[in-house]
Amino acid sequence: ATMPVPVPVGVLRLPRGPEGSSRGFSPTSPRFQALLGGDAAAQGVRAALRQRYLRGLAAAQGRPTRFCLRAGVQVDAVFGAADVEAVAIQVDALRTPLGVQAAALLRCTDVLAYSFFL
Amino acid sequence: MNDWQRKSPLDWETYVNKMVKVAAIEKHEYEGWVLTVDPVSASIVLATFLENEKVSVSVVLGHAVQEVKILKEGDDGMKQRLSGIFAPEESKAYSPEELEKRKNDLKTWLEANHIPVTEQGESGRTLCVAGVLTIDPPYGPEECSSSNEIILSRVQGLIQGYLEKQQ
Numbered sequence: 001a002t003m004p005v006p007v008p009v010g011v012l013r014l015p016r017g018p019e020g021s022s023r024g025f026s027p028t029s030p031r032f033q034a035l036l037g038g039d040a041a042a043q044g045v046r047a048a049l050r051q052r053y054l055r056g057l058a059a060a061q062g063r064p065t066r067f068c069l070r071a072g073v074q075v076d077a078v079f080g081a082a083d084v085e086a087v088a089i090q091v092d093a094l095r096t097p098l099g100v101q102a103a104a105l106l107r108c109t110d111v112l113a114y115s116f117f118l
Numbered sequence: 119m120n121d122w123q124r125k126s127p128l129d130w131e132t133y134v135n136k137m138v139k140v141a142a143i144e145k146h147e148y149e150g151w152v153l154t155v156d157p158v159s160a161s162i163v164l165a166t167f168l169e170n171e172k173v174s175v176s177v178v179l180g181h182a183v184q185e186v187k188i189l190k191e192g193d194d195g196m197k198q199r200l201s202g203i204f205a206p207e208e209s210k211a212y213s214p215e216e217l218e219k220r221k222n223d224l225k226t227w228l229e230a231n232h233i234p235v236t237e238q239g240e241s242g243r244t245l246c247v248a249g250v251l252t253i254d255p256p257y258g259p260e261e262c263s264s265s266n267e268i269i270l271s272r273v274q275g276l277i278q279g280y281l282e283k284q285q
Contacts, residue, residue, distance in 0.1 A: 030157070031157075031158055034157075041128070042126060042127050042128055043127075045127040045128055045130075045131050046127040046157045048131075049127055049130060049131065049134070049154050049155055049156065049157050050156065050157050050158065052153060052154035052163070052204060053154050053155075053156040053157075053158075053161070053163060055204035055205070056153065056154065056163050056175065056177070056204050058204070059175070059203075059204050060175070068146065070144065071144075072144070084158070085158065086156070086158055086159035086161070086179075086180075108159065108179060108181070109181065111179055111182075112142055112143065112144065112146060112178070112179060112182040113142065113146065113148060113176055113177060113178040113179060113182065114176070114177050115174060115175060115176035115177070116174075116175055117168075117172050117173065117174055117175070118172065118173040118174075118175060118203065
């Protein structure tokens with residue numbers, strides 16, 4: 001009996017990241033510089049500030065939030081999630097003049113500020 | 119990047135627990151107590167206390183910040199109040215002996231499952247799994263820390279299952 005021919009698995013080639021280096025973050029960014037080491041005191045402060053911020057994001061999750069966008073535009077939505085590099089914010093039930101979008105991404109460059117109640 | 123985003127974490131830290139006025143682009147202004155400044159985006163997280171015990175939290179994105187003026191310092195009472203806003207819920211308090219037992223039981227179980235674990239930190243209170251994940255008291259899934267998301271999620275699942283079997 002002959003052995004079954006193994007089916008080749010497709011290789012998924014992902015496109016290069018926005019910074020072109022495909023590492024997903026810029027090697028000159030403060031974040032990467034901090035990862036390389038250096039000032040331990042600054043890194044400790046960095047970590048503490050970041051931890052508080054992440055807890056804040058966790059607290060925002062699921063809460064009705066008002067987003068202040070550019071050109072005086074304000075929209076209400078339910079806070080979903082934020083990404084690691086602060087590129088976009090995912091929201092649910094985004095109220096727009098055209099109706100309610102079940103889910104949407106708001107670009108951080110378009111957002112000036114957002115607020116919610118605890 | 120603007121001047122605010124270029125500041126160092128030690129600089130940003132000087133604004134925490136202070137009442138500030140943030141001038142943002144397009145003539146927006148925000149006032150409140152600084153809870154934190156995100157080191158990645160330099161976003162400022164402000165808290166305002168309302169009459170009905172509610173707290174309003176505003177996040178001003180770092181790229182939109184033009185100027186931050188300190189209005190006043192928070193006293194110790196305010197610092198306590200601010201640090202409690204996002205604090206995780208208080209878990210059941212364990213005595214030192216209970217914590218030691220929980221730690222040893224978990225360590226034994228991990229070792230029985232061929233997972234390398236060592237003790238670290240002051241008086242060995244932190245467990246270190248495979249050199250990449252740490253577990254602090256009271257040794258539940260929430261107390262696991264790791265920079266590897268996959269290992270973190272796997273170990274959290276294991277510990278969750280282990281604790282459920284203990285009940």
